[in-house]
Amino acid sequence: LNFLRGATMENLEKQLVCPVCLELFSKPVVILPCQHNLCRKCANDIFQSANPLVQARGSSSTASSGARFRCPSCRHEVVLDRHGVYGLQRNLLVENILDIYRQQESSSRVNIKPGRRQQQQLLCEEHEEEKINIYCLSCETPTCSMCKVFGKHKDCDVAPLSSVYMRQKTDLSDGIAILVASNDHVQAVITQMEEICHTVEENGQRRREQLVARLDGLVGVLDERKQELVGLIGREQDDKLKRVRSLIRRHGDHLEAAVALVESALQSIEELHMPMFIQVGEVNSVARDSNMERPELGYENMSHFVIDTDDLADVLRNIDFSPGTCRGTTCGVGHDGEEDPEGDGEESELDLCSRV
DSSP states (O other), X not given: OHHHHHHHHHHHHHHTBOTTTOSBOOSSEEEOTTSXXXXXXXXXXXXXXXXXXXXXXXSOTTTSTTOEEEOTTTOOEEEOOTTGGGGSEXXXXXXXXXXXXXXXXXXXXXXXXXXXXXXXXXXXSSSTTOBEXXXXXXXXXXXXXXXXXXXXXXXXXXXXXXXXXHHHHHHHHHHHHXXXXXXXXXXXXXXXXXXXXXXXXXXXXXXXXXXXXXXXXXXHHHHHHHXXXXXXXXXXXXXXHHHHHHHHHHHHHHHHHHHHHHHHHHHHTTOOSHHHHHHHHHHHHHHHXXXXXXXXXXXXXXXXXXXXXHHHHHHHHTEEEOTTTEETTEETBOTTSOBOOOOSSSOOOOOEEEOX
């Protein structure tokens, strides 16, 4: 409540200060047509300086008639009558507020100096009318002189409140400066780590692309070699089938000719004529010549098309990054703890090795 009351009185004081002399309005207070207030004496001084030919109050009444007066607050121009500034209307409401304000300030024992604000001191709760002006170092609390002499702080170490105030204010300022510097350092570290995160993301993405490209290249080599080996098997299979089928056709033709010859001989053997026996001799000759060509033993076997991929599978399963790029458990970090450079903006070759 004391704080709110002090703030209200301070705002009221600002409204009661003359814009010319910067002091509280002095009676009588005049009000201009533009609704701005100022002291009558200040208004008369401004009027006299702006109109040097117009005499003071004892001059003729027509001398100031039609003279112009400019408001110091808003520069609004007012045409005065024959009474000059004394013809301006008094603001009785402001005068009454001034009287109430002075009475209130007098009762609260606060003296207001013109043009500045005087800080109000706190009073001791145990000793009325005693201002708190010392600081108990033992209890770490502000107190008054009576508490030190007769009160509960008589055996404590004390110091002037102003010196403790200045010391603590200096310590607080130093602490704020240290905290601000620490915050700046923390922010710099955070910024640096954010940049590291960004760099790690870029390097990781680049390494993943290189790894996928290398392994896709290996897959391409395997696929190409697979096509070649499958082609070898297919060609040998076709050659063997071609030869065997050719022999089958030759044997089939020979068999058909022999069957026809046998049928003809069987028909001729019934004949008692000698030429038929000559034909029988020809059949025997054909029978003796029937040992035709055939594939050698094991010709159908294709077991020689065998590849051993066990070692190659072990090699593929053990593909890893070479020791030159991975040291320990952290890739890209040397034995001295420094990060290996990624190169001068160019993508480095991905080093891979395999351990069997």
